[in-house]
Amino acid sequence: MFNLSVVNIIPDAHKDAVNQIAELYDCGENNLSVKLIDSSGAIYWGCHSWWKPEDYAIFSDDELRQQVVPAELAPALEHLYERLMLDGSSQENWQSALDELGLSLVEAE
Template sequence: MFNLSVVNIIPDAHKDAINQIAELYGCGENNVSVKLIDSSGEIYWGCHSWWKPEHYAIFSDDELRAQVVPAELAPALEHLYERLMLDGDAQENWQAALALNGLSEVREETE
């Protein structure tokens, strides 16, 4: 059952590497794609996804991760913020992660 709500947030400098890692795990392109900003104007990127707890355990295992993630991309994982909520509400998890990190979504204005 996909009942583990996972929020990921990464500083702008590491966005491309984290998205490449997501692709290596078969998650598709440009997963971390919600633009975020902090009070000092620093840009971050975030996403939410649903996981099966057993799949997340495999993803977060350091030894197994080393078999999938190339050495040149691995340092980006040190900057990845993850907030997990089992059987929780995705929107609640997302809003809590933003609040805990002092971030807000960047709303692009359209004309």
């Protein structure tokens, strides 16, 4: 059952590396595609996805990550913010993540 709400947010400098990692896990292209900004003007990228808890446990296992993620991409994961909510509201999880990090959506240009 896909009942684990997962919010991921990354600073702009690490977006491409984390998107490459997501592709290695067959999560598709350009997952971190929601442009965010903090009060100082720094850019971040975020996404929300639904996971099965058992699949997320495999994805987040450090030993298994070492087998999947190339060494040159691995340091980007240190900058990845993840917020999990089991059986909760995806919108509440997303908004709580933005509030915790002091981020807001970048309006379309």
